[in-house]
Amino acid sequence: MQLPSSLISAADAAVHNAEQAGYFQQWPSEIADQFHFVSGLSSFITEAIHRDERLAQDLPIMLAESSRHQTYRARLAALLAECQDEMAGHRALRQFRNREMVYIAWKDFTYAWTLEASLSHLSQLAEAMIVETYQWQYQICCREWGTPTNAEGKAQPMLIIGMGKLGGGELNFSSDIDLIFTYPENGETQGARRSIANAQFFTRLGQRIIKALDQHTFDGFCYRVDMRLRPFGESGPLVMSYAALEDYYQEQGRDWERYAMIKARVMGSEMYPQYQALRQMLRPFVFRRYIDFSAIQSLRRMKSMISSEVRRRGLSNNIKLGAGGIREIEFIAQVFQLIRGGREPSLRGRGLLETLSAIGELGQLTQPE
Structure with a gap:
């Protein structure tokens, strides 16, 4: 794993601070090596670890776990049950969120998970x-x-x-x-x-x-x-x-x-x-019971409004709103869902990737398309 040169100085500074705090003495060499890479990619990880000493101590145990997501609710419920007032509850929520976000980000940045797993x-x-x-x-x-x-x-x-x-x-x-x-x-x-x-x-x-x-x-x-x-x-x-x-x-x-x-x-x-x-x-x-081609016109109007706003704000290269961007891909998927979802249960999925897969399996779009 190699950092871009523009990020190396930030990663070096994070490593120096971690060494000064004694974290590397608590961590296996593999985690210490990974820290240089992930801290260069995310200042959030560095700040969260320095703000939470217990997180620094627990990090090796956390990263060895593969099913933390299965206990999110039970662990958080136990923490909130111990809170005596609203301020304590707010702090418990934020600390829990920060710890779990560090875990997810670390797994994502070190390629331990696929993109789909990280989003899930x-x-x-x-x-x-x-x-x-x-x-x-x-x-x-x-x-x-x-x-x-x-x-x-x-x-x-x-x-x-x-x-x-x-x-x-x-x-x-x-x-x-x-x-x-x-x-x-x-x-x-x-x-x-x-x-x-x-x-x-x-x-x-x-x-x-x-x-x-x-x-x-x-x-x-x-x-x-x-x-x-x-x-x-x-x-x-x-x-x-x-x-x-x-x-x-x-x-x-x-x-x-x-x-x-x-x-x-x-x-x-x-x-x-x-x-x-x-x-x-x-x-x-x-989802209408019939094949609903009226959805095409309404989606066309919405797409036209977004395109006008993109031009007005100079966002033609925007990865979300520009031509070929995320929103356009969502429009393609959802036009099939609105037109045919009433008849085809496989088109009622909520996720974009699963919907695109269903469209392909139904032969509504070819692989090149």
Whole structure:
């Protein structure tokens, strides 16, 4: 593994600091050798190790593990259970995230994993952090305002829908997380001195989750949280019931929202008996029962708008928005999903790579295309 010459001086400085701190005495020679390479590629790794002495000590054990992703939620839940206040919880979240990001980045930079494996691990980490932050804050909110219930007195959860790269399981190191909050039924809380409406409860809960993940502290932040894909965007309510969500998409859902919903995935869906009802509600909005060629025109309009913006901002060489870039590849994949996904279950996948593979297997695009 050879660093570009422009990165060598930064890597040398990182190695010098690590030697001064005594890290190399704790690490096997293989890890010490790799440190020069990975620290040249990422100042985040260097800073995280210097900020967290325990991380420096645990690094050899961590890097020897192959299934850390399987215990993300259990380990994070245990850490949050020990936190006595919100500040301690925020710190636990950020330290956990930093440690696991170092692990993922190290594996990625040293070619221990494929690109697909790295994206999958990043997505699983984000999902675990979202779900466990929700669980932690839900319990706190229930103690303060009571448990949200429906008309029959059954407790109501809040479901968090991951959109974009998170929903597709293809989150990268610098991605925002796009979320939509929803809950099954209206009602009010029970078990507190004063009841509040479910809508008010879940709005407060959502605000706390965003703060826990997005706020910058001494330990950094977890993720930039973007809520603009929710119904009515920034001007809309932070949280909506299933019924309100269904009404919106049936009556006002726009083409680009249908396009975005292809990647929608409920975080920790296995926890919720109400998940299937939400899934069945959203599916007809995204995938028509018939072959839907009307999707071509709407995607053409969106593509034209993006192309105009690219020209206006001088982004013709932008890897994401320019000609032949990531967004254009996504458009190609999703036009097949919107047109034929109602008839072809294999085209309902959320990930870009799996969708392109399905398109090829169905003979919709040849290998050269």
